[in-house]
Amino acid sequence: MKHKFLRAIGFSKYNKSDMIRPLLDQVRHSPTASVLVREGSEVFGHLSKSFGDRIGIRVYGEYEEGKEFRQEYFFPYADSNTISTTSPCVVERQSDRNAYGGLCEEPALGVSLIFYLSNGMEYARRLASSVESEKITGVSLTALSVAGKILLPMKKSHWQKASSQAAVKTRGRLIEAAKNGDEKAMESLAMEDMNLVQEISGRIGQEDLYSIVDTCFMPCGLECDQYAIIGEILEVETIRNTMTGENLYRMLLECNDVKMALLINQMDLLGEPEVGRRFKGDVWLQGRAEFASTEEE
Template identity: 40%
Template sequence: MHKFLRAVGFSKIKNRKELNALITATIQDATRRNYVTTPEDGMIAEFTRDFADYIGLAVCGEFDEEDKFIYEYYYPYLIPTNVSTEEDINIERHAATISYEGVCNEPRVGVTLIFYLQNMIPYIKYENEKKFPIRGTTLSLSALSTKGQIMMPIAKTEEEKEVAKKKMGYRNKLINNARKGDETAIESLTLEDMDLYTTLSKKIRKQDVYSLVDSYFMPYGVECDHYSVLGEITETKKVKNRFTDEIVHIMRINCNELEFDVAINEVDLLGEPAVGRRFKGNIWMQGAINYPESK
């Protein structure tokens, strides 16, 4: 049973029989069907079914010599709505299945961003045609969460927001220079981090940590595409899973100036989401590559 099925409105599926019925329904009434041939003359197929706006289930596998579909794996998804980053992306295949992880060196989050690739069929097609590297690609990110809570924002004046934005821009510039080997930038970042640590160590004795930390983006657990995040909600909407009638909240999150969508089941969310408030939770990051031809 996939841990994040509940994030798209399937919290009440308890056994393999119910899961098999869901997978069969997805294949038979798929919203989209994508196919690609392999160098060994096989055919990979992906059936996706939207059970509400933006959320659904994908079933992947191969067709055999008798044109019979052999199911291999499935995963729930949230279709991202906007471009999150234009940084370079590297893609690596998983060892056990025909599925892929993406790696992006996004300076705004301070860690190497790793995500589960949603649109693998277009990627395999480009790979078969030997079109890589492709210039002008962008990345749209989304995430699923099984546990989260809504927090109130930190009170800030417009002037303070502007100062924070300028500081973030300057820090991103330093990080980009440091990645190119600029020793002055590396030294400046080190000193800045030391100053920040000293300031926080003094303030945290008297203040709550979430009144000091506006947002964060950190690896979580042992799986490389799982993160713990805290970010400001910029958009929010509710959708209903047509198969189960469960309510799912979809939020657009601004986390360290990186924006992505998050879906979470209403029963797993503590608090009422609203624009300006903050979302705190653990997520599974997904991403879709936007190729220049498909814009």
């Protein structure tokens, strides 16, 4: 019944089932949005209720014949208006429930980008439709965190910033070429990794780790959609949960040339976020898919 990341959208005190149940009743009885899918005699989908600017709770379930909506599970959502990736995306249904996860091969990260599809029922509806397209043209990523800290920025000249961005793009092209069987690209990546290991080995004894590692994006824990990240803050704003009054930070981060939104409760963040500084923490990654129109097929 509980959800660890409820506090990320301002429900820090809702940590017991007897407190969460009335909250979910509000979502079911007065939703602000809904997406329903009909398959034969079955009708299932989600009911959503907003509790602030692009934040809220979604309750998934089905309508049994002659009965009310029967809840299966819920999760807190936070939407972003920034497209994070346009790489080809594969969507898979979870085996234990009617939910969906997405996977993108993002060259800039160098790892498979796995996330929870927050508008999974829209995808399911499009799959069942003969007039709507299920083709995904882009994904807006949002990371929810319940513990994080602010790191000081790394001092870089304009030349260093441009060189770093060019290196990321070059590495992305090499990774794509290596996936297609290019042996020279494989050799270049292997040599680059060896040089990087040697450079880090030479610097780690004299420098702090976070002066060497600018940004990072690594799988974390047992869940495939949870990551440990370090990202540069490009934008930061304070929003409020309209029900609890708790203040939240919403930041736009850049991790390895990929932009994503991040949401964290003010009381869970150590330090003062400012543009140019960095965020470090563990996150749960959601993604909202953008779909092609029928004409774009």
